[in-house]
Amino acid sequence: MIELLDITYVRLGTRDLAAAAGFATEILGLEMARRDNHMVYLRSDQRDHTLCYFEGDPKDHTVGFEVATSAVLDQAAGELESQGIKVERGTAAGCDDRRVADYLSFRDPTGNAIDLVVRPHHCGRRCFPSRDAGITGFSHVGLRSSDPPRDEAFWTGTLNARVSDWIGDAALLRIDEVHHKIALFPSAGPGVQHINHQVATIDDVMRSAYFLDERQIRIVFGPGRHPTSSSIFLYFEGPDAMTFEYSCGVKAITDEANYRPRQFPFDSSSFCLWGSKPDIPEFRD
Numbered sequence: 001m002i003e004l005l006d007i008t009y010v011r012l013g014t015r016d017l018a019a020a021a022g023f024a025t026e027i028l029g030l031e032m033a034r035r036d037n038h039m040v041y042l043r044s045d046q047r048d049h050t051l052c053y054f055e056g057d058p059k060d061h062t063v064g065f066e067v068a069t070s071a072v073l074d075q076a077a078g079e080l081e082s083q084g085i086k087v088e089r090g091t092a093a094g095c096d097d098r099r100v101a102d103y104l105s106f107r108d109p110t111g112n113a114i115d116l117v118v119r120p121h122h123c124g125r126r127c128f129p130s131r132d133a134g135i136t137g138f139s140h141v142g143l144r145s146s147d148p149p150r151d152e153a154f155w156t157g158t159l160n161a162r163v164s165d166w167i168g169d170a171a172l173l174r175i176d177e178v179h180h181k182i183a184l185f186p187s188a189g190p191g192v193q194h195i196n197h198q199v200a201t202i203d204d205v206m207r208s209a210y211f212l213d214e215r216q217i218r219i220v221f222g223p224g225r226h227p228t229s230s231s232i233f234l235y236f237e238g239p240d241a242m243t244f245e246y247s248c249g250v251k252a253i254t255d256e257a258n259y260r261p262r263q264f265p266f267d268s269s270s271f272c273l274w275g276s277k278p279d280i281p282e283f284r285d
Helices: 017-028 070-082 092-098 148-157 202-214
Strands: 006-014 031-035 039-043 051-055 061-067 102-107 113-118 135-145 162-167 170-174 182-186 192-199 219-225 232-237 243-248 262-264
Touching: 006 017, 006 113, 006 135, 006 192, 017 031, 017 039, 017 051, 061 070, 070 102, 070 113, 092 102, 135 148, 135 243, 148 162, 148 170, 148 182, 192 202, 202 219, 202 232, 202 243
Parallel strands: 006 051, 061 113, 135 182, 162 262, 192 243
Antiparallel strands: 006 061, 031 039, 039 051, 102 113, 135 192, 162 170, 170 182, 219 232, 232 243
């Protein structure tokens, strides 16, 4: 089994790099780490970057996960290739782009692009964003899945994810104590479905709700509270129709031996116990 340590970054293609960078700093509330003519790196916590926009196809998404060593990458490559999954070992230029010591790339059974990375760079100074959204760090992604039970078996069998809860067939998967770092939502094809940043308090969630509304940023779900993870949330639309989420108060699962995943029906009450209705295709019943 391939042991994932943490989720590291998301890389997103965009046709308008300047607009994406402006949204990420002025609206979302990330810090600009660096930029060049083709790529923008953004910080949300102590890491070098957690979001990267690059000039390219807006449907081109990659999610990075940290593993311990290059030896683990070798083991991972062998395990994935034994299952007929094509693996590409990283190049020096790719390491420079990702700010990592080593990596490999592959696609999960739906076709989501995944990087496994070793020693992602950290930053020696605190994150200092241009807007105080209260962000404490990048936390999880929703991934589209053309067959959630099949993909759940891959993420929990080949990789070390564990199911925290299900909403219908949609599995919420953890790789540490946080309730989920990956959520698999039924969809026709691959891609990142949403990107979550944790904020410090419910006040941060509500301040952003008014902030976004005043700037005519489309809010697609919330404010509300997830009955699965217990987090208070707000989802909104960013560049290239990407959905972003703020949330706070996510559940930690500390007693692995005695925790049992729960099954929730696939309906709106399983996404929000306050009664908010999602305007997100993968969340509609």
